[in-house]
Amino acid sequence: MRIRTSAALAALLTAGLTPLTLTTPAFAAPAKYADDFNGDGYRDLVTGAPYATVGGAAYAGAVVVNYGSASGISASRRTVVTQNTSGIPGTAEKDDEFGAALASGDLNNDGYADLVVGAAREDVGSDVDGGTAVIVWGGKNGLSGGLTVSDPAPTAHDRYGRTLAVGDFSGDGRADLAVAGDGKDVAIHKGGFTKASGPASRYQVVTGLQSGAIGGPHSMAAGDLNGDGTDDLVLSGSYYPEPGTIFEGTLVYRGSSAGLTFERAIDNDNWDSTAVGDLNGDGYDDLVASAEPDDVRPGDGGSISTYLGGPDGLGSTPRQTIDQDTPGVPGASEDSDWFGSALSIDDIDGDGRGDLAVSALYEDIGSAVLAGSVTVFRGSSSGLSTSGVKSFTQDTEGVPGTAEKTDQFGKAVRLADLDGDHRADLAIGADGENDADGGLWVLRGSSSGITTKNALSFGPSSAGVPTTGFPRFGFALLR
Numbered sequence: 001m002r003i004r005t006s007a008a009l010a011a012l013l014t015a016g017l018t019p020l021t022l023t024t025p026a027f028a029a030p031a032k033y034a035d036d037f038n039g040d041g042y043r044d045l046v047t048g049a050p051y052a053t054v055g056g057a058a059y060a061g062a063v064v065v066n067y068g069s070a071s072g073i074s075a076s077r078r079t080v081v082t083q084n085t086s087g088i089p090g091t092a093e094k095d096d097e098f099g100a101a102l103a104s105g106d107l108n109n110d111g112y113a114d115l116v117v118g119a120a121r122e123d124v125g126s127d128v129d130g131g132t133a134v135i136v137w138g139g140k141n142g143l144s145g146g147l148t149v150s151d152p153a154p155t156a157h158d159r160y161g162r163t164l165a166v167g168d169f170s171g172d173g174r175a176d177l178a179v180a181g182d183g184k185d186v187a188i189h190k191g192g193f194t195k196a197s198g199p200a201s202r203y204q205v206v207t208g209l210q211s212g213a214i215g216g217p218h219s220m221a222a223g224d225l226n227g228d229g230t231d232d233l234v235l236s237g238s239y240y241p242e243p244g245t246i247f248e249g250t251l252v253y254r255g256s257s258a259g260l261t262f263e264r265a266i267d268n269d270n271w272d273s274t275a276v277g278d279l280n281g282d283g284y285d286d287l288v289a290s291a292e293p294d295d296v297r298p299g300d301g302g303s304i305s306t307y308l309g310g311p312d313g314l315g316s317t318p319r320q321t322i323d324q325d326t327p328g329v330p331g332a333s334e335d336s337d338w339f340g341s342a343l344s345i346d347d348i349d350g351d352g353r354g355d356l357a358v359s360a361l362y363e364d365i366g367s368a369v370l371a372g373s374v375t376v377f378r379g380s381s382s383g384l385s386t387s388g389v390k391s392f393t394q395d396t397e398g399v400p401g402t403a404e405k406t407d408q409f410g411k412a413v414r415l416a417d418l419d420g421d422h423r424a425d426l427a428i429g430a431d432g433e434n435d436a437d438g439g440l441w442v443l444r445g446s447s448s449g450i451t452t453k454n455a456l457s458f459g460p461s462s463a464g465v466p467t468t469g470f471p472r473f474g475f476a477l478l479r
Contacts, residue, residue, distance in 0.1 A: 031106035031113040035478055037138035039112045042068030043416045045427055047440055048099030048476030049460055053468040054082045054092035061098030063117055064463045065143055072419040075458040079143050081136055087145040089134055096122045102478050105166035105175040107193040112138030118161030131160035133179050137195055147198050149189055157183020167222025167231030169255040178233060182216040184209045205260050207251055209237045223276030223285035225309040230255035234287055236270040250289050252314055266316050268305055277345025277354035279379040284309030288356060290340025301337030304358055306383045319383045328386035338362045346415035346424035348445040353379030357426055359410025365393050365403035372409030374428055376450050390449060398452025408432035414477035426450050429474025438473030
């Protein structure tokens with residue numbers, strides 16, 4: 001979600017629109033960062049362990065919030081949230097998978113970011129795996145208390161809360177919440193949230209995505225693609241443009257004062273992951289979309305494509321398509337590497353352009369199959385640069401640990417400045433580490449890019465998550 005600047009507010013006033021944030025105490029200045037939950041000026045890191053055992057309930061799920069500071073994060077400076085935590089709605093139950101999806105933003109405009117947690121397999125009454133989303137409220141002491149955001153159309157789909165995004169889709173200065181399950185529609189819960197009553201109202205976006213158990217968007221991302229001060233929404237999944245026709249790709253919805261309207265579908269095999277951010281520093285958010293490996297093409301390990309934003313939004317043709325056979329990119333494209341399985345954009349080196357972290361979840365490292373890797377690209381005036389590309393594994397010098405079979409290093413990635421030096425740090429989840437205990441790594445950003453100096457790593461027990469069963473700590477990070 002783009003934070004409205006003073007210049008943007010002036011433009012609203014010139015147009016005769018009075019922002020509610022200026023006149024109504026209930027909508028005070030929103031949080032500076034969408035992931036600063038205690039309002040101390042540092043961004044925080046959220047890690048999901050959706051298969052953690054809680055109160056004896058297997059796969060109930062837990063979420064760990066590590067608070068940022070001038071020295072970054074630490075394993076001990078944290079809040080652990082489960083559905084057995086006081087003030088959090090619901091009860092930790094078997095197979096809820098609380099924490100498999102995460103999003104954040106200042107939903108009640110009180111100056112503190114709030115956390116949204118998906119529990120897609122929660123039973124809702126008699127609706128097995130109906131799913132839900134839970135808002136956990138930020139405050140000066142960090143996260144506490146919560147509110148359930150229920151599915152407004154429970155008969156339309158199950159696994160509500162499987163995919164989440166937060167953005168200001170109407171340009172009114174208030175954060176909206178997009179929630180999807182396995183059906184073909186996405187619920188947009190409009191801004192104006194309060195701790196007592198939740199969203200002010202809601203409306204539906206019908207996406208045309210495939211319905212049924214494998215339908216629904218697999219990822220969503222919000223950002224301002226055309227520079228109009230209002231967030232747009234992009235989804236990935238299977239699309240039916242007309243009866244009997246289907247393709248996997250990206251759906252783009254344009255934000256406006258009237259809400260979201262469908263703009264276009266891009267046929268690009270985008271199935272699992274999307275990311276939005278300004279790669280070239282021109283003030284417009286850009287899109288990176290991954291394409292899953294094609295099983296019928298030997299050596300296809302997956303790819304990413306970039307689409308640059310501008311006054312007219314995104315075009316349908318990618319500016320560039322990159323895989324591990326692209327010159328300058330470390331490694332080689334191999335069957336089922338899943339290069340592009342997780343994506344994140346932020347400015348690592350402080351040059352004003354967004355850089356990109358790309359994971360290859362199933363990359364083999366030597367004889368260690370499915371060990372995983374993460375590749376980092378620098379943004380440039382023309383998009384992503386393929387010079388100076390860096391790749392990181394647990395065998396990279398300075399990275400704690402050792403690349404081992406089924407670690408899945410890069411199951412989740414997150415670029416965010418956790419120590420306030422205006423350079424994004426790279427967080428990496430490896431949910432297969434230590435026989436599915438999972439683990440988290442943080443590598444620091446610098447003027448020369450990501451560095452392994454002072455790298456940090458810890459597992460679930462250090463973060464307050466029980467290792468009973470298979471918690472898979474690092475399965476999810478904020479997208």
